[in-house]
Amino acid sequence: MKRIEINPMTRLEGHGKISIFLDDTGNVENAFFQTVELRGYERFLRGMPIEEVPRTVSTICGVCRGVHYTASVKAADSVYNVEPTPTARKIRELFLNAHYVEDHCAILYALGFPDFVAGPTASPAVRNLIGLIEIVGVETGRIVLKKRRSAVRILEMLGGRPIHPVAALPGGWSKRVTEEERQEILALSQDLVELGQMTLQVFDDVVLKNKGYMELVLGDIYKVVCNYAGTVDDQNRVQYYDGTQRIINSKGEEIGRFQGKGYLDFIAERVLPWSYLKMPYLKKIGWQGVEDGEASSLYCVGPLARFNVGSGYDTPLAQEAYLKMREALGKDPVHNILVYHWARAVELLNAAEKVRQLAGDESITSDDIRAPLGEAVGEGVGIIEAVRGILIHHYKTDKRGIVEEANLIVATTHNKGPINVAVRRAAQSLIKDGKVDEGILNMVEMAYRPYDICLACATHTLPGRQPVQIDIYDSQGRNYQTLKNF
Amino acid sequence: MSDWKPNIIVFACNWCTYQGADLAGSLRYKYPSSINIVRVPCSGSIEAEYIVEALHKGADGVLVGGCHPGDCHYKEGNHKALRRFNLLHRLLVDMGVEPERVRLEWISGSEGKRFAQVMNEFDATIRKLGPSPNGRNGNA
Amino acid sequence: MPEKIKLAYLLAGGCAGCDMAVVDLSETLLDVLPHLDIVFWAPTVADVKYKDLEAMPDKSIDLGLVSGMIRLAEQEHMTRVMRRKCKALVALGACASLGGIPGMANMHTKKDIFDTAYFDTYSTDNPEGITPQTKCLVDGKYELTLPEFYENVRPISAVVEVDYFTGGCPPHHSFVGAALMAVLEGKLPPPGSWLTSGKAVCDVCSRNPGLKGQERELIKEVRRVVDGQPDQEKCLLQEGYICLGAVTQGDCNAQCPGVNIPCRGCGGPIPGVKDFGLRAVSAIAASMADEKLVDQIDCPAKLFYRYSLPSSILGGKLK
Ligand code: SF4
Ligand code: SF4
Numbered sequence: 010m011k012r013i014e015i016n017p018m019t020r021l022e023g024h025g026k027i028s029i030f031l032d033d034t035g036n037v038e039n040a041f042f043q044t045v046e047l048r049g050y051e052r053f054l055r056g057m058p059i060e061e062v063p064r065t066v067s068t069i070c071g072v073c074r075g076v077h078y079t080a081s082v083k084a085a086d087s088v089y090n091v092e093p094t095p096t097a098r099k100i101r102e103l104f105l106n107a108h109y110v111e112d113h114c115a116i117l118y119a120l121g122f123p124d125f126v127a128g129p130t131a132s133p134a135v136r137n138l139i140g141l142i143e144i145v146g147v148e149t150g151r152i153v154l155k156k157r158r159s160a161v162r163i164l165e166m167l168g169g170r171p172i173h174p175v176a177a178l179p180g181g182w183s184k185r186v187t188e189e190e191r192q193e194i195l196a197l198s199q200d201l202v203e204l205g206q207m208t209l210q211v212f213d214d215v216v217l218k219n220k221g222y223m224e225l226v227l228g229d230i231y232k233v234v235c236n237y238a239g240t241v242d243d244q245n246r247v248q249y250y251d252g253t254q255r256i257i258n259s260k261g262e263e264i265g266r267f268q269g270k271g272y273l274d275f276i277a278e279r280v281l282p283w284s285y286l287k288m289p290y291l292k293k294i295g296w297q298g299v300e301d302g303e304a305s306s307l308y309c310v311g312p313l314a315r316f317n318v319g320s321g322y323d324t325p326l327a328q329e330a331y332l333k334m335r336e337a338l339g340k341d342p343v344h345n346i347l348v349y350h351w352a353r354a355v356e357l358l359n360a361a362e363k364v365r366q367l368a369g370d371e372s373i374t375s376d377d378i379r380a381p382l383g384e385a386v387g388e389g390v391g392i393i394e395a396v397r398g399i400l401i402h403h404y405k406t407d408k409r410g411i412v413e414e415a416n417l418i419v420a421t422t423h424n425k426g427p428i429n430v431a432v433r434r435a436a437q438s439l440i441k442d443g444k445v446d447e448g449i450l451n452m453v454e455m456a457y458r459p460y461d462i463c464l465a466c467a468t469h470t471l472p473g474r475q476p477v478q479i480d481i482y483d484s485q486g487r488n489y490q491t492l493k494n495f
Numbered sequence: 496m497s498d499w500k501p502n503i504i505v506f507a508c509n510w511c512t513y514q515g516a517d518l519a520g521s522l523r524y525k526y527p528s529s530i531n532i533v534r535v536p537c538s539g540s541i542e543a544e545y546i547v548e549a550l551h552k553g554a555d556g557v558l559v560g561g562c563h564p565g566d567c568h569y570k571e572g573n574h575k576a577l578r579r580f581n582l583l584h585r586l587l588v589d590m591g592v593e594p595e596r597v598r599l600e601w602i603s604g605s606e607g608k609r610f611a612q613v614m615n616e617f618d619a620t621i622r623k624l625g626p627s628p629n630g631r632n633g634n635a
Numbered sequence: 636m637p638e639k640i641k642l643a644y645l646l647a648g649g650c651a652g653c654d655m656a657v658v659d660l661s662e663t664l665l666d667v668l669p670h671l672d673i674v675f676w677a678p679t680v681a682d683v684k685y686k687d688l689e690a691m692p693d694k695s696i697d698l699g700l701v702s703g704m705i706r707l708a709e710q711e712h713m714t715r716v717m718r719r720k721c722k723a724l725v726a727l728g729a730c731a732s733l734g735g736i737p738g739m740a741n742m743h744t745k746k747d748i749f750d751t752a753y754f755d756t757y758s759t760d761n762p763e764g765i766t767p768q769t770k771c772l773v774d775g776k777y778e779l780t781l782p783e784f785y786e787n788v789r790p791i792s793a794v795v796e797v798d799y800f801t802g803g804c805p806p807h808h809s810f811v812g813a814a815l816m817a818v819l820e821g822k823l824p825p826p827g828s829w830l831t832s833g834k835a836v837c838d839v840c841s842r843n844p845g846l847k848g849q850e851r852e853l854i855k856e857v858r859r860v861v862d863g864q865p866d867q868e869k870c871l872l873q874e875g876y877i878c879l880g881a882v883t884q885g886d887c888n889a890q891c892p893g894v895n896i897p898c899r900g901c902g903g904p905i906p907g908v909k910d911f912g913l914r915a916v917s918a919i920a921a922s923m924a925d926e927k928l929v930d931q932i933d934c935p936a937k938l939f940y941r942y943s944l945p946s947s948i949l950g951g952k953l954k
């Protein structure tokens with residue numbers, strides 16, 4: 010197979026790009042998911058004081074408004090070799106969980122549900138947020154937006170700003186929570202729990218009760234067999250703010266656990282000549298290429314990975330929903346990627362319950378918000394379970410805490426390999442004998458949408474449709490057709 | 496490159512450095528033709544923008560001349576100039592400007608000879624550095 | 636109020652935080668929607684494609700919003716298309732108006748950035764010593780291309796004429812709402828201006844000694860927020876924590892000082908200032924008791940130009 014003509018670069022930059030190559034019979038031989046932007050944070054953080062880093066790296070992504078911030082402040086703690094005070098830890102955990110609610114809500118309603126509520130092959134014109142509001146009704150839309158706003162309000166109260174917060178400091182938090190604020194958060198948390206319950210109900214009604222959808226969910230088109238990594242506590246329950254990173258293989262066997270700098274023993278990021286985003290793989294298995302299956306060294310992260318890696322959730326309502334999932338899906342790792350959305354809905358409830366728990370604890374208003382800092386020890390790793398998966402921030406500094414080097418591995422990066430496989434698989438199942446149409450684009454989109462590829466973290470996106478262009482080449486390497494959703 | 500001549504801007508305080516330049520002229524102390532003098536009321540009136548704008552528009556060197564400490568006609572102008580200049584200088588070095596290209600000097604009205612010396616020396620420094628990087632490849 | 640305003644929204648090279656600020660309008664958004672005819676919102680809300688926007692008649696859209704900065708050709712191209720199609724164009728947020736935080740990349744060369752991303756970082760595995768290529772052949776047969784990575788970041792005003800600028804990283808959702816209302820009601824300043832209350836962060840900051848009838852004192856020592864816990868009431872700058880509130884627009888209502896954290900200037904320069912960082916240098920230098928203190932400020936370029944390097948007079952580090 011060769012390409013004889015090189016098309017001028019299409020104007021698809023800063024977004025995702027998929028190239029599909031057909032063989033002589035018009036079937037898919039290979040496909041590539043390319044990420045085409047790079048912003049250089051790892052470089053320009055150098056020279057900045059570490060306490061300025063959280064509010065700066067937050068702008069890696071405005072959708073993931075709470076995660077880069079939290080991971081980097083944990084790294085800043087370890088740069089000073091200090092634990093945040095118990096109160097500060099509670100505030101941070103509350104903050105992160107409120108962000109989970111708000112983000113999962115945006116993703117499910119703007120991105121996950123439209124496929125199901127409007128139908129996977131419905132016109133793209135209705136498969137979006139506004140279309141969804143039209144279908145479920147403005148009143149329901151209003152309720153969802155209102156309850157989600159309660160989460161945003163909590164973020165603003167704690168972080169100082171609703172997006173790109175500023176209150177985190179190494180060893181603590183810059184402002185204490187007053188009793189009135191705690192009361193307000195407690196009241197708002199009721200909205201969040203209701204939002205969680207309501208969302209699971211929507212999922213139940215729309216997806217689980219629909220036989221056709223369930224066949225799609227559990228079928229082979231949207232399935233990637235790989236390893237999984239996620240964060241758990243000492244009882245293997247899913248954790249977000251802190252815990253141990255656990256890795257399992259596709260059969261569910263534990264491959265390893267790490268914390269902090271230990272990530273370097275497990276994860277390496279391969280540079281590829283065809284994408285600005287590197288492709289991580291499990292070091293212990295060794296680079297096996299962009300393939301899934303039992304021998305694969307690719308792993309994925311995010312809600313489904315957490316579901317597979319963990320043994321449940323640490324709040325009662327979410328645990329109940331978890332048991333129901335397990336009952337439906339069995340006890341082995343689930344490789345069906347549309348299940349991501351289901352796990353996401355359960356996590357929304359889990360995070361909402363945690364917000365309520367934390368706000369119910371009066372000690373969160375105590376004034377020990379900052380631990381004393383000594384000289385910087387000069388290196389720190391901060392790992393959290395971001396909404397989209399494990400997020401690693403690693404800094405080296407001088408004794409004064411001025412950044413000298415930075416290494417960031419974001420959730421979408423971990424998923425780069427599996428997404429590539431998912432897209433190839435969907436294309437292979439859907440494009441036959443050279444027949445390609447717009448419906449295929451929808452279906453291919455459904456292959457990467459569950460990962461909620463926050464290319465903002467690598468590039469940028471909206472809580473809506475990931476802008477993607479698909480270039481299809483025939484066996485002569487000629488551009489056969491181009492599909493795009495933007 | 497051999498026929499390149501530096502372009503140097505000197506912001507000279509009206510009450511001292513500018514008088515020093517005048518005196519240098521009348522006493523026939525020579526200083527290079529690369530020096531372009533801009534008369535200003537006081538060194539304290541030189542905004543950071545003026546200096547950077549000069550660099551941006553192609554100056555290879557910028558010198559701010561004011562009265563000696565204690566002699567400023569407006570009392571505090573030159574102290575203010577010094578603080579601002581120091582911070583600006585650090586910023587400009589961060590931004591890739593060679594530290595020698597931007598300079599602050601106290602030259603009084605009676606220091607005609609010193610004025611000429613400083614100018615000759617500054618011109619030599621700039622010649623050694625060559626054209627400013629801003630001039631070399633333009634602005635972003 | 637006219638029946639319906641035709642609105643278009645483009646995200647150029649930002650983080651989508653500005654878009655989230657619009658989403659955070661929440662129910663207010665639902666209230667405004669009936670007054671809007673969203674003809675383009677790439678790529679989220681309305682399913683209108685780039686090519687459809689290109690096909691619309693010039694000046695057929697009442698209002699265009701662009702968030703994010705320009706790093707790649709497509710961003711430049713689409714921003715130009717927006718300009719042609721829209722009667723009024725608003726730069727939404729610090730990236731679009733000033734270059735934003737990603738603009739700090741202008742302190743480094745493209746090579747520096749590549750070296751860091753693809754060679755020097757700890758977890759990077761690059762056995763063949765390669766970097767992403769604009770064109771490459773995978774497995775000897777699949778030809779793949781990538782867009783070129785520009786040398787510098789630019790604000791959108793570097794490529795098109797902008798009618799209104801707004802600051803904030805992102806602008807607070809209530810400010811986005813207010814700005815939208817101002818547009819809907821036609822209460823607009825002359826083109827080329829910032830949409831702003833015109834007040835500095837200090838003007839709306841409850842810590843401001845001036846507002847309490849006290850004299851401002853000069854700074855006697857420079858402190859970082861890791862060095863101490865600021866007093867809840869006193870001016871942060873006066874306590875030695877470098878705060879840029881004096882030269883920054885205060886449409887955020889002084890949110891950062893509100894949680895004991897100094898302002899970094901995301902609101903953009905107060906009216907009449909061409910280069911934010913240089914004005915900040917003047918303001919901070921003027922507040923110091925002596926000239927040696929300035930040496931204690933770390934990495935001035937990334938402090939004073941945190942949000943505005945690409946729109947500074949020099950545009951970035953001279954390379
Ligand atoms: S201004 Fe801030 S919030 Fe808006 S796109 Fe830029 S980085 Fe994101
Ligand atoms: S300098 Fe900062 S803390 Fe002080 S009044 Fe201004 S904004 Fe408030």
Ligand code: SF4
Pocket residue numbers: 170803804836883884885887888889890891892897898899900901902903
């Ligand atoms: S205080 Fe300054 S940095 Fe903080 S939100 Fe307001 S303008 Fe932005």
Ligand code: FES
Pocket residue numbers: 508509510511536537538539560561562566567568569570572573
């Ligand atoms: S008058 Fe000469 S420096 Fe002020």
